[in-house]
Amino acid sequence: MNLRNYTLKIWRQKDKFSPSYLDTIQVKDISPDMSLLEMLDVVNNHLITINKEPIAFESDCREGICGACSIVINGIPHGKERGTTACQLHMRHFEDGETITLEPWRAEAFIPIKDLVVDRTAFDRIQQAGGYISVNTGSAPDAHSMLIHKNAADEAFDAAACIGCGACVAACKNASAMLFVGAKISQLAHLPQGDPERKRRTNAMVMQMEKEGFGSCSNTLECEAVCPKEISTKVIAELNWEFIRSINN
Amino acid sequence: MINPKIPNGPIENKWANYINNSKPINHANRSKYHIIIVGTGLAGASAAASLGELGFRVSSFCFQDSPRRAHSIAAQGGINAAKNYKNDGDSVWRLFYDTIKGGDFRAREANVYRLAQLSVKIIDHCVAQGVPFAREYGGLLDNRSFGGSLVSRTFYAKGQTGQQLLLGAYSALNRQISAGTVKSFPRTEMQDLIVVDGHAKGIVARNLITGELRAYTADAVVLATGGYSPAFYLSTNAIGCNVSATYRAYKKGAFFANPCYTQIHPTCIPQSGEHQSKLTLMSESLRNDGRVWVPLMHNDHRSAEQIPEQERDYYLERKYPSYGNLAPRDISSRAAKQVCDDGRGVGPGGKGVYLDFSNAIRRVGKSVISARYGNLFDMYIKITGENPYDKPMRIYPAVHYTMGGLWVDYDLMSTVPGLFVLGEANFSDHGANRLGASALMQGLADGYFVLPNTIAGYLNQIKPGLIKDNDLRITESVDTSREYIRRLMMIKGTKSPDYFHRELGKIMWNDCGMARTESSLRRALSEIPKIREAFWKDVNIPGSDMEFNQTLEKANRVADFLEFSELLCLDALKRNESCGGHFREEYQTIDGEAQRNDEEFCHVAAWEYKGLGNEPVRHQEQLKFENIHLAQRSYK
Structure with missing residues (x-):
């Protein structure tokens, strides 16, 4: 196997109070079958053995579904491969000798924690504001008592595929969360179960989104380009439509 | 012998009798009880939401940055329910029977029957929450088949059923956080269980951002902290999955049951090198259309398409003609190991077998296969750089799930009073082997329906708020x-x-x-x-x-x-x-x-900790099969 060497330029930051800087690290003998995160594992294991602080970065499932990984790779959230999370990006996509720059998600609403790790609890708070259907356990009718058009179910699913990683915010020059919020709104707006609360839900989620400090959408569509689940910006149009409906009773 | 406290009466009526005989906590008193729930996967999130709805005060902990990232999210294939929407002879009894048999007669009958009964309500509830299950053109829910069953009872949302169900439970949890009944503690990891006078009274937890350690006291503690597959280092589990919560509870007196029951999933992407940090599962649902084979000849180094049909061994179809490629996981994994040990494995090191879709693509077309499994095929392409539409996938078994866990009685309470254990973290429903699409079912049954009905039995016996944070x-x-x-x-x-x-x-x-x-x-x-x-x-x-x-x-x-x-x-x-x-x-x-x-060995082994370096004591719970006849398991 042809092993490869790289130069890494990595954003280091001790905590939210400390200044950040780009650290340069040379890595050798990397297999093209490794994922980018496995390459970072190799770097970190080495740093630990020489008693240097390893690079803090997030990951959990490492199969592209949990949404934990969050690295801007050479200027692009999750890297240049379309529809791919950082954990599913393999080193075969990088040339031998390439310089790879790794940075965290950067947005006012995402507060730095350490190195490549940021606080994304703003997303949780937006969903707590209204991203649910009010149904208590045990009160549901039989699942087949309600027919749902296959197209509606499929559209709801396409929006629900959002993994909440925040790449859309990191890619946006306004640090807007409209793709994320749009996906959540769109999922429930397409389903009859979501109808009774649709106005209240949209209003509450948009208000919380504003409060968290996310910017507005100016239709550059970078978010769609970097979304690892390829959520369409159609959901932003739907969000705008739902929002107008929610204020004009 | 330890007593599982199974209610009397015929198996069909046990759960109903249990509820009829239980004494709920008065609505006005519920907020006096504080309950800690560790873990926010399907079991933990659904329990926290449901207890919050009932009016209890709940604190929900997870080590991830958000409750939504718990590892239930990675479940791909589906969730079983005995709805019999397909009119193919399914019933609560058949799901019960399949699960007991699939678990090789090492699960507790009463718990499994209850699980099969509750499966039906889970689907209703998830649909009401807005979980976007796959549907047919008529607007009804679609089903597919999974291993170990002859009927189609698996509900699914493409290849990400786990994520959709977890987002449903997470939304219910969010609703309670917003209502103020649940307090959420993300990035806070349990360090220890606090036991006072023999009762679980709280946890010590570490704030992963600041490092601060502190105690959280409660009237009951619920662990929904998943399994222990990463004991094998490489597994399909997430990087953060760990045994610490259940193991530390074990060290505080909770018995650990059947730790040797581990599930090796037959269809995972083979390891590519030493650097590998985890293995990736390819959903069992692929075996609905994929055919598993290896070359008949030993050390056959030809590529798959060069091997003619008569020189292929479709060994699952050959050995298990009635279940074929849908033989249960343990049996399929072992069969793969046997053909590889026999020198007929494919790929690097001979550690792999083919999962071939060419027949299915010829039969129904590429677009149908892509609609069914597109995201799984894409994942395979990303990881291996090979295209399964053109040549067969290579797969090999990997550690995936652990059936063992903390011992619990019918109430899901461990041997430490006040400590309840849900989902993969307990041992009770899957015996020695879990059937596909049953983990999601169990996690949600435990959290939405079982615990909210059983926890009152314990809470009725204690006084709330006895222990204060500053207690020595x-x-x-x-x-x-x-x-x-x-x-x-x-x-x-x-x-x-x-x-x-x-x-x-x-x-x-x-x-x-x-x-x-x-x-x-x-x-x-x-x-x-x-x-x-x-x-x-x-x-x-x-x-x-x-x-x-x-x-x-x-x-x-x-x-x-x-x-x-x-x-x-x-x-x-x-x-x-x-x-x-x-x-x-x-x-x-x-x-x-x-x-x-x-x-x-028709018993559960429940281990009691006796200090590091001392051999733990092996207790037994005798398993009684009163409804299903103990038999040699056969899928032929």
């Missing part, structure tokens, strides 16, 4: 945890926690993996303490414990795996039979199937 016994447990972390930080050796984890994994996979023998287990039992000793001498954790420190988090978890794995191997050594995922080479039928020993 509480501050002592914080000091003990602080001292433990200080000891880890002070080692200042030369190796990373990963190094020791990987070493442990090699032993576990080779000596306690798909096939186990008395001698391999004895070898493991002598090697594990050596690695543990080396770890406590030579691990290095840079930085401080009073900051965000991922190396410390990892070391903390690896330290527990290094103790727990010994228990796993010991349990495997003492169970002198083969059943489900526990295959002892000494005990097999002439055609290589698992040979149970019902005379001596």
Whole structure:
């Protein structure tokens, strides 16, 4: 196997109070079958053995579904491969000798924690504001008592595929969360179960989104380009439509 | 003998009788009770939401940055329910029967029957929450088939059923957080269980951002912290999955049941090198359309398309004609190992078998296959760089799920009063082998429907709010945890926690993996303490414990795996039979199937901790099969 060497330029930051800087690290003998995160594992294991602080970065499932990984790779959230999370990006996509720059998600609403790790609890708070259907356990009718058009179910699913990683915010020059919020709104707006609360839900989620400090959408569509689940910006149009409906009773 | 407290009466009526005879807590008094729930996967999130709806005060903890990232999210294929929407003869009884048989007659009948009954309500509830299950053109829900069953009862949302169900539970949790009944503590990891006068009264937890350790007191503690697959280092589990919460509860008196029951999933992407950090599952649903085969000839190095039909061995179809490619997981995994050990495996090192879609693509077309499995095929392409539309996938078994867990009674309460255990973290429903699409079902049944009805039985017996945070016994447990972390930080050796984890994994996979023998287990039992000793001498954790420190988090978890794995191997050594995922080479039928020993081992082994270095005590819960006749499992 042809092993490869790289130069890494990595954003280091001790905590939210400390200044950040780009650290340069040379890595050798990397297999093209490794994922980018496995390459970072190799770097970190080495740093630990020489008693240097390893690079803090997030990951959990490492199969592209949990949404934990969050690295801007050479200027692009999750890297240049379309529809791919950082954990599913393999080193075969990088040339031998390439310089790879790794940075965290950067947005006012995402507060730095350490190195490549940021606080994304703003997303949780937006969903707590209204991203649910009010149904208590045990009160549901039989699942087949309600027919749902296959197209509606499929559209709801396409929006629900959002993994909440925040790449859309990191890619946006306004640090807007409209793709994320749009996906959540769109999922429930397409389903009859979501109808009774649709106005209240949209209003509450948009208000919380504003409060968290996310910017507005100016239709550059970078978010769609970097979304690892390829959520369409159609959901932003739907969000705008739902929002107008929610204020004009 | 330990008593599971199974209600009397015919199996169909046990749960209804139980509820009729239970005494709910008065609505006005519920907010006096504080309940801690650790873990926010399907079981933990659904329990927190449901208890919050009832009016209890709930604190919900997870180590991830958001409750939505718990590992339930990675479940792909589906969730079973005995709806019989397909009119193919399904029923609560059949789901019960399939699950008991699939678990190789090592699960508790009463719990499994209740699970099958509740399965129906889960689907109703999830649909009401807005979970976008797959539908047919008529607007009704679609189903597919999974292993170990002859009927179609699996509900699904493409290849990400786990994520959609978890987002449903997470939305219910969010609703309660917003209502103020649930308080959420993300990035807060349980360090220890607090036991006062024999009752679970809280936890010590570490804030992973600041490093702050503190006690949280409660009237009951619920662990929904998942399984222990990463004891094998490489598994399909997430990087953060760990045994620490359940293992530390075990050290505080909760019995650990059947730790040797581990599931090796047959369809995972083979390992590509030493650097590998995890293995990736390819959903069992692929076996609806994919055919598993290897070359008939030994060491056949031709590529798949060069091997003519008559020189292929579709070994699952050959050995199990009635279930074929949908044979249960333990049986399919073992069959893959047998053909690879026989020198007929494919790919690097001969560690792989083909999963071939060419027939299905010819039959129904590429677009239909893409609609069914598109995202799984894409994932395969990303990882391997090969295209399964053109050539067969290569797959190999990998550790995926653990059926063992903390022992619980019918109420889901452990041997420590006030400590409840849900989902994969308990042991009760899957016996020695879990059927596909049953983990999601169990997690949600436990959290939405079982615990909210059983916890009152305990709460009625105690006075709420007895223990205060400044109680000396509480501050002592914080000091003990602080001292433990200080000891880890002070080692200042030369190796990373990963190094020791990987070493442990090699032993576990080779000596306690798909096939186990008395001698391999004895070898493991002598090697594990050596690695543990080396770890406590030579691990290095840079930085401080009073900051965000991922190396410390990892070391903390690896330290527990290094103790727990010994228990796993010991349990495997003492169970002198083969059943489900526990295959002892000494005990097999002439055609290589698992040979149970019902005379001596028709029981649950529940282990009691007696201090590190001392052999734990093996208790037994006798399993009684009053409704299903104990039989040799056959899928032929």
